[in-house]
Amino acid sequence: MRRTLIGIVLYVLLFALTPMAKAEDAPSPVSSLEDQSDLCVAGYQLAHMGQCPLEGPGGRAELRQRYELPAQLPALEVAFFEPAQPPITRAYARVTVADAPVFARPEDAAAGVVKRAIRKGFIYVSIGKTVEYNGEEFIRINSDEYMRRADLSLVSPSDYQGFLLAEQPQRPFAWVVRKFQPRLTPNGQKNPEAPVLNRYDLVQIYGKRRAGEYDWYLVGNDQWVEQRNLSVVEVIGPPEGVTGKWIAVNLFEQTMSVYEGEQMVYASLVSSGLGAWPTRPGLFQIYSKLESTKMSGAYAADKSDFYFLEDVPWTMYFDQSIALHGAYWHDGYGFRKSHGCVNLSPIDSFWLYNWAELGTSVFVYDPSGQTPTNLPAGGGP
Template identity: 45%
Template sequence: MKAWKVLMIIGAAMTFAAALTAQTASAAQMQPSGRALNTGSQPSGSNTLTYAWVVTANVPVYANPGDAAPVRDLGAGFLYVSLSDTRPVVVGDQTWYQINKGEYVNAANLQIIKPTSFRGITLTATPDKPFGWLVYSVYPSSEAGAAPAKSAPLLLRYTPITVFEEKKLDDLIWYRIGEKQWVDQKKVGLILPAPRPDGVGPTDKWIDVNTFEQTLTAYEGDRMVYATLVSSGLPYWATDPGLFRVYAKVKMAKMSGRDGLPDYYFLEDVPFAMYFNRDMALHGAYWHDKFGFKHSHGCVNLPPADAEWLYNWTTPAAGASNWTVVPDRKNNDIGTWVWVHEG
């Protein structure tokens, strides 16, 4: 287990030879030296919902703003809602938000959030060098094992990197990501080209989930077509290893679990879920920005734009319905393969 890449926070559960546009403006200003950038693209998500964190336990829900008696409460736990209408309703000295039809919550109990801006990349060929992203903001060292250089620039979290050289010192691997720029493996979510697992055909679509690196790579046969960071299950709710197939897809639905326990969670309108093993799914996670670290109750959390890209790419192909299910789950020869492994 990559213990140093685990954040104990409760949550739901070549050079880039083919493709990469600059990630964020701030990251682009601080890219490691020596890394050539080529053409490429990042997905643009279509989910325009506004979400809010429920910051108070047992929040009362009212049929109308200012009503005397609530119709229910939201309970206590890790709770997020989507807003049916982002325009606040002001009644007297109080402000309200509509969370569902005929359901209003006092705005003092909600904190509107913005999902991560991070997203992975599409590729047109498999890179010939390991690559990935920084998962911490770091000052690089001028040589492997050394303290950060005094004159080193700050490289921001989610900065894309290519590994040009690696050295192992004691039990720690160091990566050279630019001229006289070294970082240790704890700071990186690395993409390593993987061979097709046994049973996956030469033209099959398959997804590689590396729970050690906390990365995901999508392939068509032996060709890498997509890569990003993920958040798989925390140690107590580890994502099961193995080779699976997507058997159901849900464009948007609530997710909840651990009822009656301190880590109860309820998440409205979780986007682009792809179920592959019992109740474990790949899906968008709008409620955190901890990609590159274990952070879920067993599912594989994705930045929402990445989840949408995979949802549209994977089989079974999604139709107009909110749900898409393979005809025969026991003899599923349709769904995209999902290979979960630790390193």
């Protein structure tokens, strides 16, 4: 009995002398953020912003706190150019058959009399009236030349256009270049309440965050869009020594912004050089203006990349054979598509041609640094 009492007393003394762990010494409930993001509930995450991953349930609350947007987002005041005349007055067609025959008269087709053949390539021609002979349709391509209607594909030029700006934009804005459902958080789940963004929709940028390999842009409350789906425009200052009118071409974003001094007056999407034909960065000046011109060329040793484009509208050369011009043959603005030239929509090229002057500066730049700055001159449409 005595031994038992002594044992109990010693145990109590030992327990009393053992230091108790302090509350601050306890492990954090988010000691491993990568593995325990589910522990960062909204209340905790708002009290410890920056310590929890945005993918957790509190991420949306943190982002709302960081980028507090009004319920009614401010509008970007823009106006659309309304030309007094159509920007394109011709009709066009693509030659779809290699070595397509050209006839001096429709009746020569039945007789097998070929005036010339159009070689294989990326070929577009201006077209006139359609006539029928011996059960076949023929389209006039020049005053004394006809082609079979079956050898041609008629073209519908894009009606896309940029816009005029009466006031300096207060924040970056962007065009949607790919259809996209905004996410609740960067690289997160789709926002079922957000409207689907369609190609050529216009949005304003209220925030930017990196998630994964790409930047994500905030375009509305709980609406995040990954950078590859947008072409973004930001106001920049004029290059050193440039005053008056000047044009900025952003190769990374595939956009054009037009300035009078420091004031942006027009903005739109473009298509610059693709692949082996990048548009050369630098500061240039418009040295030639042509309302319409033919463009042709080939760069491959076997001439397999031959192209011929009739009546390219509203052309302004600024870097040897590189020009700003209208492109009636595609609707891919916001993506690289050319042999080095800067493609504009027909209505954008018409507006720019009438606004710009010989000597107007053209500043071509790539803010990402991905385009080499020591490229040789050359290229085409």
